[in-house]
Amino acid sequence: MNLQTINRSTAAAIGVIIVSVLFAVLAVIVKEQVRVPALDADRDAVRAKALAEIRTVESASLNHLGWVDQAKGLVRLPIETAEQLTAQAWQNPAAARADLNARAEKAAAPAPKAPEKPSAFE
Numbered sequence: 001m002n003l004q005t006i007n008r009s010t011a012a013a014i015g016v017i018i019v020s021v022l023f024a025v026l027a028v029i030v031k032e033q034v035r036v037p038a039l040d041a042d043r044d045a046v047r048a049k050a051l052a053e054i055r056t057v058e059s060a061s062l063n064h065l066g067w068v069d070q071a072k073g074l075v076r077l078p079i080e081t082a083e084q085l086t087a088q089a090w091q092n093p094a095a096a097r098a099d100l101n102a103r104a105e106k107a108a109a110p111a112p113k114a115p116e117k118p119s120a121f122e
Contacts, residue, residue, distance in 0.1 A: 061076060065078060
């Protein structure tokens, strides 16, 4: 390599470095000067309020007695009450297992067949 080639490549490298530094400085200046308003500021407040409402409802349903389906006789129990009833039921494991199996079969039973439509000629 001759001296002229080395000087050109060095000048090119210095030029790239200077342009990169200038670009970085301009980017920082633009970022500091231009303030963009938060687009989701009001949305954050709405989401926080909705989350608080959901947590309140969840807490109430976990810690208070209530009906899930009154027609079917399904109730919602607080966790502590359900644990106590389960521990009490499992004092006799054979009876508890039989009750559990009966309830599982009842829950898994197929729905009754829908009545057939009468024909238009009847």
